[in-house]
Amino acid sequence: MKKLFITASLLLVAACGAIEEGEVDAKNFPKDHEDSRRERKGKLTGEDGLNVFGKEKDNDKSGGVGVNSFLWRATLDTIGFMPILTADPFGGVITTDWYEDPAAQGERFKINALILDSKLRSDGVKVTVFKQLREGDSWRDAPVSAETGRAMEDKILTRARELRVSQLGR
Amino acid sequence: MKKLLLSTAIVGAVAFAPASQAADLQVNVGGFLDFQAGYVSDDIVGEENSGVAAQNDANEINFNNDTEVSVSVTGKADNGLEYGAVIELEADIANSDDSADNGGNADKTYLFAQGGWGRVELGGNTGAEEALSVNTSTFASATGGVDGDFYHYSATPASPTTRFLTAPDLALADAGNGSAISTFTGNEDATKVTYYSPRVSGFQAGISYIPNTDSVGTNYPQEVGYENIFTGGVNYAGDFSGVGVKAAVTAIRGGDSEKDSVQTQDLEGWDVGANLTYAGFTLGGSYGDWGDTLGVAVDADYYDIGLGYESGPYSASVTYLSSEVNSAGSKDEFDNLVIGADYALAPGLVPYAEVSFFEYNDATGTGVANDNDGTVFIVGSQLTF
Numbered sequence: 163m164k165k166l167f168i169t170a171s172l173l174l175v176a177a178c179g180a181i182e183e184g185e186v187d188a189k190n191f192p193k194d195h196e197d198s199r200r201e202r203k204g205k206l207t208g209e210d211g212l213n214v215f216g217k218e219k220d221n222d223k224s225g226g227v228g229v230n231s232f233l234w235r236a237t238l239d240t241i242g243f244m245p246i247l248t249a250d251p252f253g254g255v256i257t258t259d260w261y262e263d264p265a266a267q268g269e270r271f272k273i274n275a276l277i278l279d280s281k282l283r284s285d286g287v288k289v290t291v292f293k294q295l296r297e298g299d300s301w302r303d304a305p306v307s308a309e310t311g312r313a314m315e316d317k318i319l320t321r322a323r324e325l326r327v328s329q330l331g332r
Numbered sequence: 333m334k335k336l337l338l339s340t341a342i343v344g345a346v347a348f349a350p351a352s353q354a355a356d357l358q359v360n361v362g363g364f365l366d367f368q369a370g371y372v373s374d375d376i377v378g379e380e381n382s383g384v385a386a387q388n389d390a391n392e393i394n395f396n397n398d399t400e401v402s403v404s405v406t407g408k409a410d411n412g413l414e415y416g417a418v419i420e421l422e423a424d425i426a427n428s429d430d431s432a433d434n435g436g437n438a439d440k441t442y443l444f445a446q447g448g449w450g451r452v453e454l455g456g457n458t459g460a461e462e463a464l465s466v467n468t469s470t471f472a473s474a475t476g477g478v479d480g481d482f483y484h485y486s487a488t489p490a491s492p493t494t495r496f497l498t499a500p501d502l503a504l505a506d507a508g509n510g511s512a513i514s515t516f517t518g519n520e521d522a523t524k525v526t527y528y529s530p531r532v533s534g535f536q537a538g539i540s541y542i543p544n545t546d547s548v549g550t551n552y553p554q555e556v557g558y559e560n561i562f563t564g565g566v567n568y569a570g571d572f573s574g575v576g577v578k579a580a581v582t583a584i585r586g587g588d589s590e591k592d593s594v595q596t597q598d599l600e601g602w603d604v605g606a607n608l609t610y611a612g613f614t615l616g617g618s619y620g621d622w623g624d625t626l627g628v629a630v631d632a633d634y635y636d637i638g639l640g641y642e643s644g645p646y647s648a649s650v651t652y653l654s655s656e657v658n659s660a661g662s663k664d665e666f667d668n669l670v671i672g673a674d675y676a677l678a679p680g681l682v683p684y685a686e687v688s689f690f691e692y693n694d695a696t697g698t699g700v701a702n703d704n705d706g707t708v709f710i711v712g713s714q715l716t717f
Contacts (some may be wrong), residue, residue, distance in 0.1 A: 191444075191446070191451050191528060192460070192463035192464050192528055192536070192538060192567065193463055194458035194462050194463055194469075194505075194520075195456065195462075195465075195469040195470060195476060195479060196476065197458075198470070199469075199472075199476060200364060200716050201682060201713070203674075203676050203679070203682045203714070203716060204676065204677060204679030204680045204716070205362060205679060205680040205716050205717055206678065206680035206681060206715065206716065206717040207362065207680070207717045208679075210358070211360040211361060211362035211404075211717065212360060212361045212362065212717070213358060213359070213360055214359045214360065214361055215358065215359035216356065216357045217359070217360060232430035232600055
């Protein structure tokens with residue numbers, strides 16, 4: 163009995179910090195069968211129940227936007243070097259006007275950015291880039307590699323995370 | 333020595349994370365309300381000369397209303413440590429399950445801390461052996477099949493040697509399930525310490541320590557109950573080309589208690605169970621052995637088996653349990669076949685219906701006092717918020 167107890171407590175101490183794989187999720191821990199049954203059937207008030215204090219995790223709609231505010235702010239910061247045509251904070255849509263970089267004459271870009279969720283998720287923003295090349299007096303559409311859109315999404319996500327971390331630090 | 337190690341281990345587990353700014357603190361309120369209407373047709377309830385005088389004029393129709401309000405506080409520190417408390421308050425007008433399943437004021441109250449290293453629970457909560465176990469109750473519909481609420485309506489035969497295993501549970505969890513073992517004392521949510529490992533390659537282990545099975549909430553040292561109980565188990569959950577597999581092995585082991593110089597038997601038992609899920613169907617069952625818990629010359633075991641089906645908001649199940657308490661050749665047997673179905677009208681709003689065909693068969697004779705054979709019909713609705 164004593165040996166078992168000592169082993170158990172040593173394992174407990176040894177396990178601290180050692181294991182990284184397969185995290186124990188706050189919502190996904192072992193519970194008795196009655197509680198599991200109830201959980202399978204959902205809750206009227208949604209996943210987290212009635213929140214009486216504190217923000218729902220990563221679900222920050224504060225600041226008058228209907229989508230994740232970090233992604234919103236980050237998108238504006240990232241594509242703000244181009245003239246912004248429309249910005250809909252509730253639908254989560256930002257579109258820019260055609261912009262010709264003075265350093266690269268003869269081609270111009272336009273960006274559509276869609277913020278898809280109120281959670282800060284890596285697939286929560288979708289960027290589409292449009293390109294046109296000048297042919298004489300008119301502009302012709304040109305293909306854009308998919309990587310360009312993805313690279314912009316990555317920049318936005320990085321900026322969003324920076325904003326989130328700096329807010330938590332306060 | 334034991335206490336010192338325990339407190340060192342606990343302090344080690346919780347304090348290893350350096351003190352850091354609390355962030356994302358949340359307080360959530362939830363709960364449930366379950367209304368059930370049950371009708372029993374058996375040999376005892378409402379029957380004269382059944383040997384259970386208290387049930388002679390009992391009403392065969394009974395309503396039950398189970399209500400709980402729970403408050404959960406969760407926080408997450410920047411280093412990833414999640415922590416909090418869960419308080420499940422009983423909001424019933426009165427509750428017959430107070431001494432064994434829940435308490436007068438609350439069902440469960442505990443602190444938890446978790447991170448990549450696992451999860452620790454301190455307080456009154458279900459033990460690791462019950463939480464990790466896999467049996468028909470893992471998938472059963474309505475109130476839980478053979479692990480369900482039929483016992484709120486049926487009656488146990490009165491013979492003084494009566495001992496039946498009426499649920500697919502080991503001793504502690506059985507106590508919280510309308511136990512038909514009159515000699516057993518204990519509360520399913522007795523104050524304990526539990527550790528769960530993270531799930532690694534599908535496996536998760538857990539262990540609980542309970543100093544006294546009768547100790548709930550705050551109380552003074554006392555002589556009742558089983559002492560120094562360890563419970564634990566290993567659970568596996570995985571998927572093999574569309575077939576979901578869940579399996580578990582759990583066990584309990586503890587010291588006996590001595591009251592007025594009379595020793596009671598050691599608490600022990602083990603259980604193994606598995607569920608296979610495919611295309612909405614789940615086939616599962618378990619086998620459990622109580623070892624010498626009820627006496628050195630007493631063999632007590634059970635098995636359950638069942639089939640469930642779930643499709644969208646509908647689910648239905650058929651489950652069967654058979655148990656035997658064999659005391660030197662004389663067997664107290666219990667069988668139960670439960671068919672149940674439920675429908676999720678909205679997330680958290682679930683009406684259900686269940687019928688249970690049960691039979692208590694006492695070894696000492698066929699007199700009305702010893703056996704009970706009957707059917708329970710339950711219709712109800714559960715609201716979870």
